[in-house]
Amino acid sequence: MxxxxxxxxxxxxxxxxxxxxxxxxxxxxxxxxxxxxxxxxxxxxxxxxxxxxxxxxxxxxxxxxxxxxxxxxxxxxxxxxxxxxxxxxxxxxxxxxxxxxxxxxxxxxxxxxxxxxxxxxxEFNEDLMPINQFWAQHLIIGQLASGSSSQPFKTVEDYNNWLSRLDGYLQWMNSAEEKMKEGVKAGYVLPKSLIKKVLPQLEASTTTNLDEHLFYAPVKNLPDTFSDDDKSKITEAYKDMVLNKVVPAYKKLHAYMSTDYLAAGKTESGISATPNGNEYYQHLIKRYTTTNMTADEIHQLGLSEVKRILSEMEKVKEQVGFEGDIIAFFDYVRTNKELMPYKTAEEVIAHFNRIHETMQPQLDKLFNVKPRTPFEVRRTEAFREASASAEYNPGSLDGTRPGIFYVPVPNAENYNNFSDESLFLHEAIPGHHYQISLQQENKELPDFRKTLYYSAYGEGWALYTESLGKELGLYTNPYQYFGMLSAEMHRAIRLVVDTGIHTKGWTREQAIKYSLKNEAETEASITAEIERYMAIPGQALSYKIGQLKIKELRAKAEKELGDAFNIAEFHNQILESGNMPLALLEDKINAWIANKK
Known part of the structure; x- marks a missing residue:
């Protein structure tokens, strides 16, 4: 998102x-x-x-x-x-x-x-580092190429449109290599650890086995309504496109990134190691948090929040009767086989659907306006599953394409579900699916605001909704409540490690170690997260900054309105005007409180 x-x-x-x-x-x-x-x-x-x-x-x-x-x-x-x-x-x-x-x-x-x-x-040279392992054009195109995302493959014209679009993408791939070469000369290069994560993503599309090639997938699902002649033409066109255009382009880019670019990769982890890095990071703070906070202010806020949440975690540890220290409890939760009951990815997906069913009766109390856009839970596509996080992809504006909650399940038997209830609230309902769908469906908004997304508002709302679990009939299990605290801790840690990496000289390993000391995620998961912050500086700050503002506004409304406070009405006020800067959101709620009084 x-x-x-x-x-x-x-x-x-x-x-x-x-x-x-x-x-x-x-x-x-x-x-x-x-x-x-x-x-x-x-x-x-x-x-x-x-x-x-x-x-x-x-x-x-x-x-x-x-x-x-x-x-x-x-x-x-x-x-x-x-x-x-x-x-x-x-x-x-x-x-x-x-x-x-x-x-x-x-x-x-x-x-x-x-x-x-x-x-x-x-003012900054973003184009000189055009590829990373988390947010980049090759990942977006890969999703579209699968035939299961927003690019339609229903008509002959649809299939031809994609071939034309890919010609543009191949030009971009060539330019990406040229920009990276320019970046090497100017000092704008990814850290080596991130380059290594991009390489298997590129290598996956160098196979000449059409049955296994992602870009050939749409041919496997040609509509029955197509004529035999159309099917034949499309099949040959896609075969030619994959073998003679896509595969050579990926091989060329992979060859460069795995040799010269990897050799030039930085050993430092933060953006401050690039020219104008500190100024760029301050720009990114403003971009993602919609505030003028400094990196030092955010770092200190993060340290304070980590301390507060740790004290809440200690209470859960005592509740379940665990006698070791909090770090030992983290390890216990990570490795508790009772929290890993699955054999297949399908069982994991079914688990999320049951969470949705459990909370359904309580949603009316907290939300009297709900989206019409359909919603689905899907497993993350195989080509990006290994390094992907759970995420929400919005539905179409007309509601014909559902909002999709993608869940990566690279190994079902090792999938730990202790944080799944808070995860569903955040990524799906009433988090991103409600916020984005209601915004898109609002006929009062001008078109440009229907798809507008500010991370501090959108991610702040999603993190805020994690705190609604008990009101929605969830968190009855202490481990799921601990999962909510862990998810909040995860976002608080981001304030510390993101600013640490990009302004205080923290290494990748130092950030991983700090996270392991303060949250119950696995080392593999934490490593992927730290590398995400390295790839997209500043974005991870938006969650906690936005959440704290919305919680502050709710507390103010509850205090000033007393018995007149209605939680569903408050949520409508937050969501009805769509995504906006936090300053405008605060003013909107203040005006609502004043009018109610």
Whole structure:
């Protein structure tokens, strides 16, 4: 799930405007109808954005650009991006706030934030490290190529569209190698440990066995409605594409990354080891947390939260009668065979579906508005399962493609379920599935806001929902409650290790050791997580920062409203306007509290 913000003068001016609602004067926003000219600009911004980022259109279920894939590493694309954000920032800034409705002012503040943040990233050389093992184009394309993601394979045109899109991807692969060579010369190189994790991902697509090749998978599921002639043409076209284009491209990129690039790989773990690394990390903090917090402030907050959660974990240890210290208890939970009852991946998936069934009767009490978008639990695809985390992929805007909770099960017999209830709440219901689906389904939002994602809000909400387990009939088992504490601890640790790695010179091994001392995850899982933070600096900070803000707002509402507080109404207030910067969310809830009083 996969974006950003921070405070600007426009956001602050919006807050000032909202403060006026506390006066006894009639709020003139009530009399302002939507400015049609402004709405037209928002619509054009959205439409031009789909053309610029066609994968976003496909993900949203808009099939107009399914054959397009611009080379995002080209000079032309960078020029197009800069023009896009600069032009629309100028256009929306020209509208006076007094001419806009309250909702439009919020859209204006958000859009300007989007433009500012994206223009700011051009100050840094992100394109010189285009591939990592966690978030990168080759992983996105791999999912689409499987035929089980958002790229449709229902018509002959669909199959031809994918061939055209792959031509664009092959250009990107060639540019990626050139950018990495440029990065080596300029000092922008991945750590060696991350390069080693990318290599098997690339190697998997070098096989010439069509039956095993991911990119040939759509041919295995040709619709029965296709004519024999169409089936024959598509089969030959895909065979040619895989053997004569895809395989050579992957072999070439793998050969470079496994030799020259690996040799040049950094021994340092953090982004500070690259030119302008400290400034870039501060930009990423602002992008992902939507705040102006410093790395030191976040690091200290993390240390405080780790200490608090450890004390709660001690209580669970005592409750179950474990007599060793907390580290020994972590090891006990990790290796407890009673928490690993599965033989097959299908049993793991069924376990998550039972969690959903258990909480169903309680959902109405906490949520009186629910998404219409269908929902499914699926096993993560084999090609990326080994290094993947559990994740949620949104459904389409029209609701025809379900939201999907992907669960990696590389070894079912070693799958430990102690944290699964909190995991389901976070990634699925009422976490990402509710938040994203309700946003996409909200007809009152302009189109660009229906797919907008700020990590501090989205991940903050998802982490907040983990605390709802007891209210939803879960956490009746002390180990599942411990799982919730472990999940929260995991996010608190992120504040410490992410800032430690990227600003304080922490090594990969030092971060792994710190995590092992403070949480019950396996060393393999912790290692994958630490390498994730190394690959995408700053993103892991967003969860705890957002969660703490939402919990703070709920506590304030409960205190000030007393008996008038309604939890379902509070959740509606958080979710109804979609994803936004934390400053705007706080102002929205404050205004709601004032109006209720």
């Amino acid at each position: 996969k974006k950003i913000l921070a405070l600007s003068c426009l956001i602050l001016s919006f807050i000032a405007c909202k403060e006026d609602t506390k006066s006894n004067q009639t709020n003139k926003d009530v009399d302002i109808v939507n400015n049609e000219a402004f709405d037209k600009v928002l619509k054009l911004y959205h439409e031009d954005g789909l053309k610029l980022y066609p994968l976003n259109a496909t993900s949203a279920g808009d099939n107009r650009y399914n054959d397009k894939l611009p080379n995002t590493l080209s000079n032309q694309f960078e020029s197009d991006e800069k023009a896009y954000y600069s032009n629309y920032k100028s256009q929306v800034s020209a509208f006076n706030n007094d001419s806009l409705s309250e909702s439009q002012r919020l859209s204006k503040a958000i859009l300007i934030w989007e433009c500012d943040t994206n223009l700011e990233r051009f």
